[in-house]
Amino acid sequence: MGNRFRLVAAAAAVVPLALLAACSSSSTTSSSSASSPASASSSGNTTVSETGSTLLLPLVSSWQVEYGTLFPNILITTSGTGSGTGIADAAAGTVNIGGSDAYLSPADLSQFPGLMNIPLAVAGININYNLPGVKKLNLNGTVLAQIYSGKITTWNNSAIAALNKGVSLPSTKIVPLHRADSSGSTFLTTSYMNAQDPSGWTASNVGTTVSWPSVPGATAETGSGGMVKGCAAIKGCIAYIGVSYASQVADDGLGTAALANKSGAFVLASSSTINAALATFSGKTPASGAQSLINGTDGYPIINYEYAIVKPKQASAAEATAVKNFLTWGITTGSGSKYLTPVNFVALPSNVLAIAKNLIAKISS
């Protein structure tokens, strides 16, 4: 729900903004600052539009604010609509940048040749739960798969207890929450369950939209924000929520589970554990940037590159320049701790940063 509400709010906010921008451009065209490289466009103002992943949204929103003050004649618009929409809209050319938690599939690429996934930062997914009093909880992919398939229905189930020696677990019923919209978080979480337990969670149930097994009481929420609010309202719930919502999750009193990685160690997401997991994958990242970072032997097991899905050919030279500048700024200045720490993301490792820069250089008009 949160997502749709945000969309309405965003529309309500953007329309007057756009009008304002149009007015100011007509009155101050001649005086508009030349500080931006994209000031070549006739009106002096260029809009760079982004839509997609709600996990990426908090970062892009903070970029938007900062970039707007640095380059007043570049208008960045952003909205959280889910990764699926991000990819689809960027491919169709209705937005400049599609935000996605998942890299492009071969099918996407065969249908939209040249479409690029440019890594922006490294994010992760937390497994959160609403059990007041339980401060520490260990989970692994197998148990998670059984919870989401309805095979484990109460929190004091022996399989959960086996992972949590010494923790007193209540007999509360487990209410699994999943995303209602097409979501990169769903893709990453189901990928983790499948990687840890290929028979318990089959590959056919990995994706941005999943036919969730029937579990009594299970509910769906729209957007990462919807997951936070939904889980806060339901005792005994379990939800998968992007690390960028960790502060809201903490404010609402939800717990965060430590997850088993490939070597069986239980790990919480933090910049050091994300970096540790990243170390095993970053070297393997191909020039296209498409690399799964799920279930590493070290560090936190559900991490991913956040991607900007961009068409190499933009509608105008001004837009191409503006998109290039914005993305370059995002992976350099915008990847400073000032921006990444609040959303619990980690900056790209140097070799992946080079890959991203190469991809950005391919954008033209």
Place this chain on the structure above:
Amino acid sequence: MASVPAVPEGEATLSPPRRESRFRGWLRRGSFIRWLGFGGAWIPTLMLVFILVVLFTKAWPAIQINGWGFFTNSVWNTGNQYGKSITSHGITYVEGQEYGAVPQIVGTLETSLIALIIAVPVSIGAALVVVERLPRRLASLIGGFLEMLAGIPSVVIGLWGVLTFGPFIAKYIAPALTHIPIPFFQGDVGHGEGLLVSGLVLAIMVIPIVASTSRDLIRGVPLLPREGAVALGMSDAECARKVTLPWVGAGLIGAVVLGLARAIGETIAVAMVCGVAIGQIATNLYAAMITIAANIVQNLDTVITDQLGVRTYAELALVLMVITLATNVVARLMVKRVSGTALPVGRGL
């Protein structure tokens, strides 16, 4: 002023009337109105045909690949997007896709049925009271509110449903309903997203349509037969049941179908409160479920880059359209049948 060609004074009255432009003549002769009417009459027809044809041609490969399983299976799987590609029936798509629309078709019919069960008695009762019992001013006030209710955007009702109404039902109403000794009424009452709340939200959207249509119908019933009924000593209830309602019978069916069509096609409000459980048929009144329209709006973007997926959603849209059209046709047949015998004129009450 300067643009008007100067005509020498004095000559103006003598010069022959200016030739009428072809356009004005065309207008005056009524061709314009004729063409407007012609277009107006054909455009809706052509649009219906156009939409059906486009949906069908889009969906055709999916219809062939999904086969009858689309109407008998419950599995809805968009496949492994990083899996191998398959080419058949002229389209390329990733492996592992499987589409069975039974839960969505059942869900669409179930929610609409719940909506009608609640909305029809309420609406007709409200219409009767507004026309026959309330003072004129109060009646027009309530009538105005009914029409305003019809004008509330469905997304607003959906928002209210998911934030306030759903949790309220789950907390206070659903637990009471579980005491009814019918298996379908028993089970986990959930958290305000599911079949019951979807049906109730739809009922709220259907009530103003059915109520305001039937109010207008009932208002059209002449006073004479009603007075006659009262003169015979009938109570208000008997009068309504034996005179007023039979008089408007055919129209009432039309009103109910208008409401049903709204319920079947309603998208966003249901998508917000149904629980989006793709591939699940509700096992009890409170379980999360899915309707055709809700699935299309929530998950089309997942498959938009896959040729089979997007065509399957076209097939789903086609099914939704056929259900709606079929409802309309059935309603028309019923109206025809009822309208022959319903009028109480000339037959004993």
